[in-house]
Amino acid sequence: MLNDTLPRYFDPRKYASNEVSLTGTIALSEFKELAVLLASNKGDVIVSLNFKVDEDRRYIANGNIKAQVEMVCQRCMKPAPYSIDTELSLAFVYDEEHAKSLPAEYDPVIMTDGEVILAEMLEEELILALPVVAYHEESGCNPIALKYASSTDEAADDEQKPNPFSILAELKAK
Numbered sequence: 001m002l003n004d005t006l007p008r009y010f011d012p013r014k015y016a017s018n019e020v021s022l023t024g025t026i027a028l029s030e031f032k033e034l035a036v037l038l039a040s041n042k043g044d045v046i047v048s049l050n051f052k053v054d055e056d057r058r059y060i061a062n063g064n065i066k067a068q069v070e071m072v073c074q075r076c077m078k079p080a081p082y083s084i085d086t087e088l089s090l091a092f093v094y095d096e097e098h099a100k101s102l103p104a105e106y107d108p109v110i111m112t113d114g115e116v117i118l119a120e121m122l123e124e125e126l127i128l129a130l131p132v133v134a135y136h137e138e139s140g141c142n143p144i145a146l147k148y149a150s151s152t153d154e155a156a157d158d159e160q161k162p163n164p165f166s167i168l169a170e171l172k173a174k
Contacts, residue, residue: 012092015051016059031123039070039079059092071134086129
């Protein structure tokens with residue numbers, strides 16, 4: 001649930017014009033799409049956003065989000081902790097056309113009827129901050145899983161393997 005200091009919906013134009021700062025927490029259980037990617041939805045997301053109007057009259061927000069989440073380790077299939085600490089630089093636009101004209105430093109957020117749902121906006125950023133594949137530190141996984149997941153081959157590198165085309169070379173010599 002959103003805590004008392006964070007609104008569910010907000011008008012970025014109003015917040016930027018008044019240079020509002022938001023700080024608070026949101027429970028991970030509020031993020032339904034993110035929960036599908038995690039091993040557990042226990043914990044909180046710490047949010048800090050500062051709204052303003054930049055020199056080009058864009059409505060922007062800068063800040064960060066932090067969370068400690070658990071993802072499924074792809075070596076041992078057990079929960080693996082992962083820390084998210086992402087800096088945000090957002091610009092609020094009315095449509096896709098305006099989003100294309102933003103400088104690369106800003107991530108676009110499209111306003112629907114002038115309002116933005118805070119949890120949905122943050123959920124997208126959290127999903128983008130997750131690794132594609134999660135692993136424990138090598139010492140944290142099941143030793144049997146490490147043996148099979150190891151990228152090193154136990155065969156000696158200097159061992160000569162027979163060339164499958166050596167028979168053709170012999171036939172050609174005859």
